[in-house]
Amino acid sequence: MNIKLIKSHGSGNDFFIIDELSNNYHFTDTDRKQLALALCNRNTALGADGILFVSASDVADAQMRVFNADGSEASMCGNGLRCVGRYVCDLLEKDDIIVETKKANLYVKKAEPIFGEIPTYRVEISPVLFELEKLPMNIGKQVLINEQVPELDSDLTFTAVAVPNPHLITFVDNDMFKSSKQKTLSEYVNGPNDIFPDGVNVSFVKFLKKGELYVRTFERGVGFTNACGTAMSASSLVSCLLAFNDYEEAIDVYNNGGKVRCLVHKQDDKHYGIDLIGNATYLYDATITIELNNPTRVTINEKNEYSEQDQYAQLETFASKYIEKELSI
Ligand SMILES: N[C@@H](CCC[C@H](N)C(=O)O)C(=O)O
Numbered sequence: 625m626n627i628k629l630i631k632s633h634g635s636g637n638d639f640f641i642i643d644e645l646s647n648n649y650h651f652t653d654t655d656r657k658q659l660a661l662a663l664c665n666r667n668t669a670l671g672a673d674g675i676l677f678v679s680a681s682d683v684a685d686a687q688m689r690v691f692n693a694d695g696s697e698a699s700m701c702g703n704g705l706r707c708v709g710r711y712v713c714d715l716l717e718k719d720d721i722i723v724e725t726k727k728a729n730l731y732v733k734k735a736e737p738i739f740g741e742i743p744t745y746r747v748e749i750s751p752v753l754f755e756l757e758k759l760p761m762n763i764g765k766q767v768l769i770n771e772q773v774p775e776l777d778s779d780l781t782f783t784a785v786a787v788p789n790p791h792l793i794t795f796v797d798n799d800m801f802k803s804s805k806q807k808t809l810s811e812y813v814n815g816p817n818d819i820f821p822d823g824v825n826v827s828f829v830k831f832l833k834k835g836e837l838y839v840r841t842f843e844r845g846v847g848f849t850n851a852c853g854t855a856m857s858a859s860s861l862v863s864c865l866l867a868f869n870d871y872e873e874a875i876d877v878y879n880n881g882g883k884v885r886c887l888v889h890k891q892d893d894k895h896y897g898i899d900l901i902g903n904a905t906y907l908y909d910a911t912i913t914i915e916l917n918n919p920t921r922v923t924i925n926e927k928n929e930y931s932e933q934d935q936y937a938q939l940e941t942f943a944s945k946y947i948e949k950e951l952s953i
Contacts, residue, residue, distance in 0.1 A: 627914060630711065631672065631907040634703030636850030636881020636940065638672045641711050644679040645686055655916050657695035662919035664693035669922050673846050676704045678711060684724040686712045692845025699726040700789045702853020702900045706745040710904035727751065727788045735901050738885050739939040742903045749787050749857040749898040759790035762819055770866060775819060776809060783862045790824045791858040798951050800828060801840065810842035827855040831868045832950050838878045850881030857898040860886035878947050882939045906930045
């Protein structure tokens with residue numbers, strides 16, 4: 625069959641958008657999994673961190689489903705939601721929309737750029753859940769905020785939060801980014817283990833100065849990515865909980881693919897909301913031919929490159945120089 629794709633990215637976290645809303649595709653979940661495994665492979669196919677399937681919704685303007693590169697389905701994707709938000713806003717000729725995701729209907733709005741004239745969207749990250757059973761994380765506790773977990777590491781302190789996909793966050797110093805600790809820990813908690821039976825996204829975070837963080841994430845179902853939107857949102861929230869940053873104040877989050885901005889809202893002692901603001905950049909569109917029952921062979925019939933990445937590259941350069949200076953890496 626022929627499938628139309630748009631290759632997009634948010635902070636260099638890259639995805640194929642497949643529109644099931646306007647095209648007459650009839651995918652099963654096995655097809656979606658197979659498509660993710662086939663198309664996201666960077667050695668044998670076009671390559672991406674995941675696929676964002678856009679479909680009709682009974683309760684919102686559209687529905688987004690996220691499949692990671694390993695074929696697993698995620699409940700949310702912050703960088704992906706900005707890309708889907710742009711796609712659906714353009715399709716419906718609207719400046720703001722509601723997108724149905726696995727666990728919540730989320731507000732998305734076209735926003736003022738945070739760098740140059742780059743297409744920018746603000747997305748709601750919700751719900752925010754600290755109950756460890758929601759991740760799930762099994763360590764015989766109900767919540768974990770800035771505490772040691774001897775089963776995981778003898779020095780680091782961790783916070784666990786679901787937004788609603790699961791995140792394990794630790795604030796570290798510069799040397800930690802040069803060590804292999806994040807890789808070893810992430811591979812352990814994303815392999816067969818009793819603490820995180822469904823795996824978890826693992827972020828190492830550096831507080832740079834008030835209103836600025838650097839976040840590096842090993843994503844469940846993918847590995848190290850340039851950036852993870854929900855991880856940067858969750859890390860911003862944790863930075864407010866730990867009093868590094870302030871609620872309702874902009875937090876610029878640097879990552880290996882650029883920079884986003886987060887705003888953390890404290891509704892009361894138990895309820896929080898986060899806005900994630902950043903680019904939604906299109907790289908190309910393409911039509912491919914693929915057999916769903918033998919998806920290893922992918923033929924690209926047509927590919928049109930967009931020119932907007934040239935402008936985005938200025939933000940990438942700016943962010944990487946800043947990270948190099950601040951972290952000496
Ligand atoms: N890159 C995403 C998160 C994608 C899902 C994640 N790998 C998971 O399995 O939870 C983001 O920008 O939030």
